[in-house]
Structures are given as structure tokens and as C-alpha cells.
Amino acid sequence: MTAAVEPRTIPDNPQLRERVLRCYKPNCRYLRSATSTVHDGRIRLTAAFEIGESCYIDDTGHLNAVEVNICYNQMLYLAVATCVREKIGPVFDTWSMEDFWRRQLPAILIARMRSTFTRGLDPRGFSGEFRMDDVAARRLRPDTGPLVSLGTSFRYWDSDGDGCQGTVAVAIVPDPVVPDPVVARRQP
Structure with a gap:
């Protein structure tokens, strides 16, 4: 019988968070802090958000689908980093931080997103949770690295609940x- 592995908490790292969010315009950096928990090789990130002013639309008075996507992206990037x-x-245990910085924008893509709202949330102060539910990698061709597929889920809540x-x-x-230099030299 194997001993159960306790979850490990990773506190907010302001330097990493700021570097991850650097690709966003300053008025679109909504993620304010985040703590991660790792259990059985999976990460769960809990974040605090604040949208003082929307980066693209007049005040709607509630969190909207575009900003849900932006906040999700910020959690995703921080979780992967x-x-x-x-x-x-x-x-990700084989990647270097340089691998992440090089791939952050051009290689990490949302393939499908589904969100459900049960009520309006206050964008001026709310929380979010990102969960990496499934990770798989497969090589599509011998001359490329693997395609990594992530199954993830998220939720947002404010002081009134989910x-x-x-x-x-x-x-x-x-x-x-x-390419392997030995193999490359043998090819005509």
C-alpha cells in the first residue's frame, strides 16, 4: 500500500505573475494574485481578480463572456508557467522557463471553450479557480515535438457566491x- 501524497501549496509569486501578464496591455491585467495547489501531478490555481474598467466596452455592471475568457487565459498561462x-x-517537468516564454503566445491555444453563467458577477472584485483535469502528449510527426492536450475547467464567484x-x-x-546532427549528415 502506497502512502497518500499530501497536496502541496505554492504561494503567489508576484515576479512570475507579472512576467506572465506582461503580454497583456496594462489596463487588461486583471489577475491580482494566485495560489496554486498541486495534488497527484495536477494543478489547481485560485486567483483574485479586479476589473476596474473593461478594456474594450463601456461598463456593463457584470462580468461578461469576453472578460471571462481573458481571465481564464491569465490563469491558464500562470498555471502552465x-x-x-x-x-x-x-x-511540463521537461520544459525550461525559456521554453514557456517562447511558446506562451504562439503555441498555447484554446481549442474549445464552454461557459455557463448562473448570475451576474461583480467585476470589481471576484475570484476564480482553474483546474488542469487532464494532460496528454502525443507526437504527430517524427520531426516535431509533441502536441500537448489539456482538459481544464474553471469557475468564478464573488461575495454572493458562484x-x-x-x-x-x-x-x-x-x-x-x-534534428540530430548525425542523422542530418547522412541524409542526401
Whole structure:
């Protein structure tokens, strides 16, 4: 019988968070802090958000679908960066932080997103949770790195309780593999 592995908590890392969010315009950096929990090789990230002013529309008075997506992306990027930094497997334990920075924008793609609102949430102060439910990698061709597929879920709540939840399928497209110099010399 194997001993149960206790969940490990990773506190907010302001330097990592700021670097991850650097790709966003300053008025669109909604994620204010985040704590991660790792259990059985899976990460759950809990975040605090604040949208003082929408980056694209007049005040609607509630969290809307566009900003749900932006907040999800910010949690996703921070969760993957944390997995890489903390060497949380099975895929990200082989990446360097440079691999993450190089791939953050061009290679991490939302393949499918489904969200359900049960009520309006106050965008000026709410919380979110990102869960990495499933991770798989498969090589599509011998001359590229693996395609990484993530099954993820999320939810958002404010002081009045839950208001939005959903699931997202994420694809991380392959990085070209550097050819083996011995094999490359043999080819005509």
C-alpha cells in the first residue's frame, strides 16, 4: 500500500505573475494574485481578480463572456508557467522557463471553450479557480515535438457566491525538434 501524497501549496509569486501578464496591455491585467495547489501531478490555481474598467466596452455592471475568457487565459498561462517552474509533470517537468516564454503566445491555444453563467458577477472584485483535469502528449510527426492536450475547467464567484463555470480544451502545438546532427549528415 502506497502512502497518500499530501497536496502541496505554492504561494503567489508576484515576479512570475507579472512576467506572465506582461503580454497583456496594462489596463487588461486583471489577475491580482494566485495560489496554486498541486495534488497527484495536477494543478489547481485560485486567483483574485479586479476589473476596474473593461478594456474594450463601456461598463456593463457584470462580468461578461469576453472578460471571462481573458481571465481564464491569465490563469491558464500562470498555471502552465508554475508547472514549468516547479517541474510538475508529466509534460511540463521537461520544459525550461525559456521554453514557456517562447511558446506562451504562439503555441498555447484554446481549442474549445464552454461557459455557463448562473448570475451576474461583480467585476470589481471576484475570484476564480482553474483546474488542469487532464494532460496528454502525443507526437504527430517524427520531426516535431509533441502536441500537448489539456482538459481544464474553471469557475468564478464573488461575495454572493458562484456565478460562472466552464470547461476548456487547450492545445499546445508542437515545437520543431532540433534534428540530430548525425542523422542530418547522412541524409542526401
